[in-house]
Amino acid sequence: MNKIPTFKLNDGTEIPSFGFGVFQIPADGSTYKAVLEALKLGYRHIDTAAAYFNEAEVGKAIKNSGILRNEIWVTSKLWLQDYAYEDAKKAIDTSLNKLGLDYIDLYLIHQLYGKVDEAWKAMEEAKEAGKIRSIGVSNMTPKLWNKWVPKFATMPSVNQVQFNPYFQQRELREIMADAHVTLEAWAPLGQGNHNLFEEPILKAMAEKYGKDVGQIILRFEHQEGVVVFPKSVHEARIKSNKDIFDFELTSDEMDAIRGLDKNGEGMHDPDAPGVEEMLLNAFDIHAND
Template identity: 80%
Template sequence: MTTIPTFKLNDGNEIPSFGFGTFQIPADGSTYDAVANALKLGYRHIDTAAAYFNEQEVGKAIKDSGIPRDQIWVTSKLWLQDYAYADAKKAIDTSLEKLGLDYMDLYLLHQPYGKVDEAWRALEEAQKAGKIRSIGVSNMTPKLWKKFVPSFDVMPAVNQVEFNPYFQQKELRQVLADAHVALEAWAPLGEGNKDLFAEPILNAIAKKYGKDVGQVILRFEHQEGVIVFPKSVHESRIKSNAEIFDFELTSDEMDAIRNLDHGKGQHDPDTPGVGDMLLNAFDIHAND
């Protein structure tokens, strides 16, 4: 794999602009294998979360890779049920312990509900203590951003949200640009949306460059300055997803893909009751 370009965050840290996601990969050895493969293929940015239940396998794959720790960017996330200040402090240590790491490169508030201020204070303190290098948020819409972020002492370095050609987060990107906050995409390939993959313009561009539609989408997002980490358990797909640095889309092609925006996604964090629904979705301490 070519050397992956980095983007500079507002705290001065350099994040690999392309990485590997582990959402919904089970902790039955599958996560270990997928992360080990990704690292072997040149990935140096791994995204996990307490609520993915696979931090331990991510950590083991990193350790077994033999790659120096400072060459791998590791992200994890705090789950909603641990947002009370004391719980958040403990959860940060639990994530470090499960990952087998002395520090995490990035730690996010996974969902913007409940005791967000207390949780954020715990992240700010952990950053000062050297347990976390960069801190950020996830699933914050412009409305939720304006509700919480003005009271934070430290500006988030990133906001990880749903993003793909059908949902390009135009209003949010303006808010983030004003604050020099990077956008990270979850579902960068629209979770395999068949309509998206059938779009004539994407297929025409793919044909022109000898690429597949997924690679064109990821290249578009990269050129938009969005950090992406597609997920796959298939070695061939893990490899091909990363093959986006040997071609460049023209400004006309970028504009054509921008025109695919529907302005809304599959998940709306502003929906009333979504916080409670997520909080009750599962118990991350069930096996403690």
């Protein structure tokens, strides 16, 4: 079993470069089963969020895996209902309780609207208290970066955004590189975009290396220094997604995939009018409290 490499964050912690995401996996036992399977197959990085409603099943799987806590990296995220300072402090403790953990390895602000500065202060304090090891942001565009990061006392360690060969976030990555902030990719496989998986250059590389197109995409992203955590509930896919550490793309092949970038054609635009209101009204994460 190939050991998953780590990337060093700007706060000195080592994050597994490859993980398992649980977005949209139901909390009906499906999340528990999928996370337990992923851990058995060698995954050591699990990405969840308060707004995924499945933190408790993630925590249960970790507890029942038999793997030492310090060998598993757990990420969760603060939803924008809870950005006021006191609400954020309470939400951090709620996530810890649902996960059944003494600390969370990485905690992110899920969306950058509202009382972001208050949420960040609460997260900084939780880090100081040992409740969180690293703090970061998610869905932060260059515009949102310039609005918020200059106000932060602590530089984010991570920015989790949409990223795949069709949407390579070049402007954002330049800003992040200057600040030594690591990019994490959600939808690293383009959410199964048919056109992406039919790209001739990707299919040719898959044939050359005896891999599938998804593995070529994930390997490209890994070599770009991007943390990825593809989601699946199927054992064979959970296993094959991770099988990308026994080959390396050449510099010419990397350049060819970089050439697939469509300059900003993403599925989600955090800067678009009305997105903040839409997300705030999407659901009530305290409905079952």
